[in-house]
Amino acid sequence: MIDLAQAAGLAQSASAGEAVFFWILAPIALGGAIGLVLSRQAIHAALSLAVTMMCLAVFYIMQSAPFLGFVQIMVYTGAIMMLFLFVLMLFGRDSKDSMFETLRGQRLLAVLLGVGLAALLSSGLARAVSGLVIAEPTAPAGQGNVEGIAEALFSTYLFPFEIVSGVLTVAAVGALMFAHVAKKGGHRGQKEHSRERFAPGNYPGPRPGPGVFANSDSTATPALRPDGSIEPASLSEYVPPRQLTPAEAAPKHTEGRES
């Protein structure tokens, strides 16, 4: 919690309105982060993360970096989290974390190591940040937020920027390569489908439904030919066929009418 104390120190030096917003949004951001770890359903975790990202974006805007803040909302919350949601939804609705512990004592160790890592990181960060004097953002004269970022990105840091975009493009193309499955036999048009359908030995019409000419229309009842024999095309692969007994097939008087 040294981070928080440090941030509180920052907030004190800022204006009152900023402090109010900070104390409203900081617990929400932390709550989102905790919710991400603790929620059992993947979508809830993703939503908690989205809440944290939104709070961070508002922090950026408050620190007079509106461009960064809105780009954070558009790119992280709008695009990247939406992709996460998309993938999670493709997995299905009931994908939950398995609560079965496969490694003995794993949970206890994870808590201990997690707390240790947090203490290490926050103490290091506190030592690095404690001596800093908070200064107003200094933009060159006549330059706004956007121009400042553009200047830094496209002149000072042009090479790293290009390298990063190259790496991202390679990663995206690589993912496409892995996901790409070449279609077997090429595209089959209407003509091929039609030829197949009317090929000798294939019945071009729709399959007979269950229960045609039979005494019931249950899925289990095979269709009968006019001569009384069973039509093989109406047999289901999955439902074992049987003829209903006359008692089963008789009207059940569900409409409240005696007939």
Added chain:
Amino acid sequence: MNDPVWLMLIKGVLVFVVLVLLVLFTIWYERRVVAIMQVRPGPNRNGPFGLLQSLADGLKLAFKEDTMPRTADKLVFLAAPVIAVACAFTAFSVVPFGPVVNVFGIETELQLTDFEVSVLVILACSALGVYGIVLAGWASGSAYSLLGALRAAAQVISYEIALGLAVLAVFFQSKLMSTGAIVEAQAEGLPLSIGGAEITLPGWYFIVLAPSFVIFVIAMVGETNRAPFDLPEAESELVAGFATEYSSLKYASFFLAEYVNMVTMSALAVTLFLGGWAAPFPDSWWPGANEGFMPLVWFFGKVLAFLFFYVWLRGTLPRLRYDQFMNLGWKVLVPVSLVWLMVLAAMNIGLDTGNELPTRIAFAGGAAIVVMALIFFWPSRKPYEDPAEPDTGLGGFPVPPLDLAVPPNPRSLKQLEPASTSSAPINGSQKEEE
């Protein structure tokens, strides 16, 4: 933007009221316009010209039973419509309605708020608004809803790229990202000398950035899930898509959000490409046209024209198939926008008189060559090839023989039968004989 708090409150409430009234009006407008296009009267019972129809519909929706599926995720199911509506309304806060006016002795702009990067607010809100749709579909616990939500997510991510690239061209041209400033930048005319004659074209960006305008309008329809791109709620495929399990006020909020988004996107298009609140004619015609509250008329006139365009599309075009829709987004809109942005940048350097002449010629000529090459060598479809041999019907289609003689009509062979021996002739048999 240093308004007193009470003025900010008034503006906020006004924006809300204007949006709700516009939504009520738009629903009526859409139904009437579609009705006229389909040669029928449309709603004309409630109020003058049926204007109160959408109010009556809204009241009816509010009093309907509110149901929630047993498999629903309660919290997310409740939050989804709230997210959709909140994002839709927030986006409108940066749209400029008019110039600086005098309200109760205070000089203020007819805009709730404006700052350096206010166009991004609208884009961010439309990006967040999708959460409402996607979460609604997921939380409903129904297959149709989930399919609608998946389609919505894919659709909005794809079309947001094209939309963003179109807006980027406006940023390029104006070197501004604030809605109010972009409107003012379009007020300057575009001086042009053709064959010695000096012509001043209007500086509205839909002329200068015509390709971006076209892409923006297409992407805007995709972004708002409207016909012909209304795949997330395609009623012939998915019942009502993401909104299948919603009823009563929750359904009404999705409806509201959809129409508010339509209005917001129309207002954004007007602001970025059609000169915002500026009058659609030169200043010299009517010197007072761009002062005071008069620009409200031009602004809302343009927005209504855009809403008419939405309705027109819905009344005219059939819904796209999903793969065609994705192909349009990724294989046409995005590459065209990217190439156009490069060309625009090169042309800007070429037209900038500050550079040396060889640089200018190289950039402008290079851009022209790229465009020409793309037009000539654009990978188009395979040309149609005639089939090698005609189908004879053997093993192929059951085609009728080419020398088929049409058999005589059986009716012409039928003889008039004598009337039956019964005393009263039956009507049915007489009819058959006719």
